[in-house]
Amino acid sequence: MSxxxxxxxxxxxxxTGGTHxxxxxxxTGLGNAGATLIINGASSQEKLDKAVKHYQSLGIxxxxxxxxxxxxxxxxxxxxxxxxxxxxxDILVNxxxxxxxxxxxxxxVADFEQVLKVxxxxxxxxxxxxVKGMIARKSGKIINICSMMSxxxxxxxxxxxxxKGGLKMLTRNMATxxxxxNIQINGIGPGYFATTQTAPIRVDGHPFNDxxxxxxxxxxxxxxxxxxxxxxxxxxxxxxxxxxxxxYVDGGILATIGKPANEN
Numbered sequence: 001m002s003x004x005x006x007x008x009x010x011x012x013x014x015x016t017g018g019t020h021x022x023x024x025x026x027x028t029g030l031g032n033a034g035a036t037l038i039i040n041g042a043s044s045q046e047k048l049d050k051a052v053k054h055y056q057s058l059g060i061x062x063x064x065x066x067x068x069x070x071x072x073x074x075x076x077x078x079x080x081x082x083x084x085x086x087x088x089x090d091i092l093v094n095x096x097x098x099x100x101x102x103x104x105x106x107x108x109v110a111d112f113e114q115v116l117k118v119x120x121x122x123x124x125x126x127x128x129x130x131v132k133g134m135i136a137r138k139s140g141k142i143i144n145i146c147s148m149m150s151x152x153x154x155x156x157x158x159x160x161x162x163x164k165g166g167l168k169m170l171t172r173n174m175a176t177x178x179x180x181x182n183i184q185i186n187g188i189g190p191g192y193f194a195t196t197q198t199a200p201i202r203v204d205g206h207p208f209n210d211x212x213x214x215x216x217x218x219x220x221x222x223x224x225x226x227x228x229x230x231x232x233x234x235x236x237x238x239x240x241x242x243x244x245x246x247x248y249v250d251g252g253i254l255a256t257i258g259k260p261a262n263e264n
Contacts, residue, residue, distance in 0.1 A: 007033065008035040008232070011035045011235070012035065012087045013037055015039060016096035019039060020047075022193060022195065024224075026231040027039065027093070028058065030235055033236070035090075035235070036063075037055055038062075038063050039051055039064045042067065049064060069126055070117050072129075088133055091140075091141045092142045093143045093145065094123035098119065112158075112159045115160055115162075115163055120167050127144075130142070138182045140184075142183065144167050144185070146167050146171070147161075148191055148253060149164045150187075151248075171185055172244040179243045182240075184243050185243060186234045188231065189246050192222060192251075193222040193227075195224060198221070215258055219251075222249065
């Protein structure tokens with residue numbers, strides 16, 4: 001019975017930004033739990049094809065669709081194609097995102113708006129058009145990828161924090177409006193993870209590496225695979241009465257104010 005709660009066989013999961021990084025890790029978890037993957041990317045067909053082949057090499061059924069999640073017309077067109085060519089979308093993971101590290105007083109309005117468009121508006125667009133089928137079927141899962149910046153600020157990431165804070169509240173409001181249709185909408189807030197992007201600073205003696213390891217109660221950076229359990233839980237029947245929640249996978253950072261510099 002317990003394993004059946006987490007079984008995703010027969011489910012179709014659409015993951016935006018699932019060609020690399022944390023999105024790829026979460027998609028792999030869903031695929032290993034039995035879901036057929038729909039991988040969305042926007043940068044290039046070559047990168048998308050490479051990602052799909054990677055999933056298939058793991059024995060996971062995967063399909064790729066190249067489109068810009070901020071373009072509503074393209075979103076509608078591709079959701080229609082996916083449902084026709086693969087099947088109804090049971091699970092939507094809104095993972096696509098960008099960050100621009102600029103001091104707030106120096107940031108261009110266009111850059112601020114772009115971050116909001118990708119990180120906040122696109123989950124609204126995707127969810128708006130995927131949820132219609134879920135409502136008709138009286139079943140569905142939406143997982144919005146939030147951030148610790150949904151709760152905390154940090155220098156140079158104001159636009160990102162504004163978007164991710166907004167996404168937290170959008171998640172709660174989606175649950176408020178759609179839970180009555182047996183749809184569960186929740187979020188995952190990753191902490192600091194060991195990815196190719198963070199590799200240059202994840203070395204002993206680097207000030208930021210030492211800060212993260214010291215600030216995290218678990219005493220380490222997260223491994224991307226650490227996100228798989230939360231993704232599977234929120235995508236499965238195991239979370240059928242969980243709604244409007246953000247699960248922070250951060251090694252305990254948000255649980256503590258930290259420790260004094262003189263404390264081991």
